[in-house]
Amino acid sequence: MVHVMSRGYLSGGRLTRQTGAAPADVKGYAVTTDGAITITPVFVADLLAEGERMPVFVHVIDHPDGRVLVDTGMTELNELVMDMDPRLRPLDEQGFDLAGVDMVVNTHLHFDHCGGNHLFAGKPIYVQRQELEDARRLDDYTIREWVDAPGVEYVSVDGELELLPGVRLLPAPGHTRGIQVVVVDTGEHPTVIAGDVAVWFGQLDDPQDEGQHLVRALDPELVWLAHETEPWRPEHRRAT
Ligand SMILES: [Zn+2]
Numbered sequence: 001m002v003h004v005m006s007r008g009y010l011s012g013g014r015l016t017r018q019t020g021a022a023p024a025d026v027k028g029y030a031v032t033t034d035g036a037i038t039i040t041p042v043f044v045a046d047l048l049a050e051g052e053r054m055p056v057f058v059h060v061i062d063h064p065d066g067r068v069l070v071d072t073g074m075t076e077l078n079e080l081v082m083d084m085d086p087r088l089r090p091l092d093e094q095g096f097d098l099a100g101v102d103m104v105v106n107t108h109l110h111f112d113h114c115g116g117n118h119l120f121a122g123k124p125i126y127v128q129r130q131e132l133e134d135a136r137r138l139d140d141y142t143i144r145e146w147v148d149a150p151g152v153e154y155v156s157v158d159g160e161l162e163l164l165p166g167v168r169l170l171p172a173p174g175h176t177r178g179i180q181v182v183v184v185d186t187g188e189h190p191t192v193i194a195g196d197v198a199v200w201f202g203q204l205d206d207p208q209d210e211g212q213h214l215v216r217a218l219d220p221e222l223v224w225l226a227h228e229t230e231p232w233r234p235e236h237r238r239a240t
Pocket residue numbers: 009108110175196
């Protein structure tokens with residue numbers, strides 16, 4: 001059962017990690033996009049995947065109309081995922097301003113993306129309806145008690161939604177049927193927060209599934225992924 005879950009979690013294939021600083025040393029850093037909207041990655045955990053440590057990031061969007069948290073990481077251990085040896089840095093134990101979050105988006109409901117949802121009880125948590133149905137019904141999909149933790153209230157979304165001016169949710173199926181990305185207007189080209197649409201850069205370099213093709217078709221300035229420390233950029237925008 002644990003292996004089934006692990007494989008599902010890793011669906012999309014091989015994980016290639018850059019070597020370098022240990023994930024625990026990674027500091028979130030702010031990236032100002034157009035002067036008004038800021039996107040900040042926050043390190044919340046790392047996991048052992050195929051023999052290597054894989055970081056888990058969530059992302060904060062600071063918008064003039066509100067603060068949006070994209071995914072919530074993990075806050076506790078669970079026997080179902082102990083084979084991945086989680087090392088946690090939960091949002092509620094790192095000085096993160098929980099009360100300052102106005103709304104939450106779950107790209108999808110795998111355990112490492114929704115484990116902190118309980119910290120935001122009573123706040124709207126936006127997820128695609130398909131994703132919520134699958135998380136509640138399918139076996140070996142996630143840690144179900146983390147999805148429907150006490151007080152957690154979902155806003156089910158069918159398809160595209162403008163969350164705030166210049167911030168929209170877009171279904172990007174592939175990694176899961178109901179996964180969505182957050183597209184932030186940042187001038188000529190958008191910034192995308194893509195969760196696990198790609199687990200590693202190669203999946204955007206050589207897109208295979210619908211969600212990966214969709215992200216590429218947006219011609220983004222850069223793409224933040226949940227399990228990569230740096231953002232991905234299209235080849236024609238990379239420094240040589
Ligand atoms: Zn996932």
